[in-house]
Amino acid sequence: DSVTQMEGPVTLSEEAFLTINCTYTATGYPSLFWYVQYPGEGLQLLLKATKADDKGSNKGFEATYRKETTSFHLEKGSVQVSDSAVYFCALSDQDNQGGKLIFGQGTELSVKP
Amino acid sequence: NAGVTQTPKFQVLKTGQSMTLQCAQDMNHNSMYWYRQDPGMGLRLIYYSASEGTTDKGEVPNGYNVSRLNKREFSLRLESAAPSQTSVYFCASSARDPPYGYTFGSGTRLTVV
Numbered sequence A: 001d002s003v004t005q006m007e008g009p010v011t012l013s014e015e016a017f018l019t020i021n022c023t024y025t026a027t028g029y030p031s032l033f034w035y036v037q038y039p040g041e042g043l044q045l046l047l048k049a050t051k052a053d054d055k056g057s058n059k060g061f062e063a064t065y066r067k068e069t070t071s072f073h074l075e076k077g078s079v080q081v082s083d084s085a086v087y088f089c090a091l092s093d094q095d096n097q098g099g100k101l102i103f104g105q106g107t108e109l110s111v112k113p
Numbered sequence B: 001n002a003g004v005t006q007t008p009k010f011q012v013l014k015t016g017q018s019m020t021l022q023c024a025q026d027m028n029h030n031s032m033y034w035y036r037q038d039p040g041m042g043l044r045l046i047y048y049s050a051s052e053g054t055t056d057k058g059e060v061p062n063g064y065n066v067s068r069l070n071k072r073e074f075s076l077r078l079e080s081a082a083p084s085q086t087s088v089y090f091c092a093s094s095a096r097d098p099p100y101g102y103t104f105g106s107g108t109r110l111t112v113v
Helices: none
Strands: A002-005 A010-013 A018-020 A022-025 A031-037 A043-049 A055-058 A061-064 A074-076 A085-092 A101-103 A107-112 B004-007 B010-013 B019-025 B031-037 B043-049 B064-068 B074-078 B087-094 B108-112
Touching: A002 A085, A002 A101, A010 A018, A018 A107, A022 A031, A022 A085, A031 A061, A043 A061, B004 B087, B019 B031, B019 B087, B019 B108, B031 B064, B031 B074, B043 B064, B043 B074, B074 B087
Parallel strands: A010 A107, B010 B108
Antiparallel strands: A002 A022, A018 A074, A031 A043, A031 A085, A043 A055, A055 A061, A061 A074, A085 A101, A085 A107, B004 B019, B019 B074, B031 B043, B031 B087, B064 B074, B087 B108
């Protein structure tokens, strides 16, 4: 099982549209997550989806679990400076990995005023 | 409402010294984890404990030992620190079922000189 994210850093202007791509490989039926890490802090759960076609959403961010394309892309319609952080895509496969989280390498987002 | 508490927040060690990183959670979670975070590599699992009394190796266990002292506490020990262990260490916990994801501590920044 593995997770691949688009490389960063990503730099956007305030109010721009954000997409951070995430694809995964898994032998079972994993749950998918996005975590966010603000500077100097630990990771916080941003949103999650537990089965195909589920949409997770929080704080204006959305991601849809696409089994046919093995993807879970993160989107936000209008980013703010306060969204500057590192974003991690992750999967958890209870049947095959005992529920352990497997992370992508992270994508750094910088939003300029 | 503390969540996951890690101590210390910062530490500088000399090569060959030993130290223990402490982690405690107050959410009655069964599972606990230790990750290290290095630039460009995301988070890599060092050790985990699926339940009180059990521990297992993760992706990068060499040079580390762990103790699940009770349901609340999960410590990580470096017996003989090496410069390659310079990293940011995160402890996390989770309820095994259902897959709600992890709650992370704020991290320990360790430098080995």
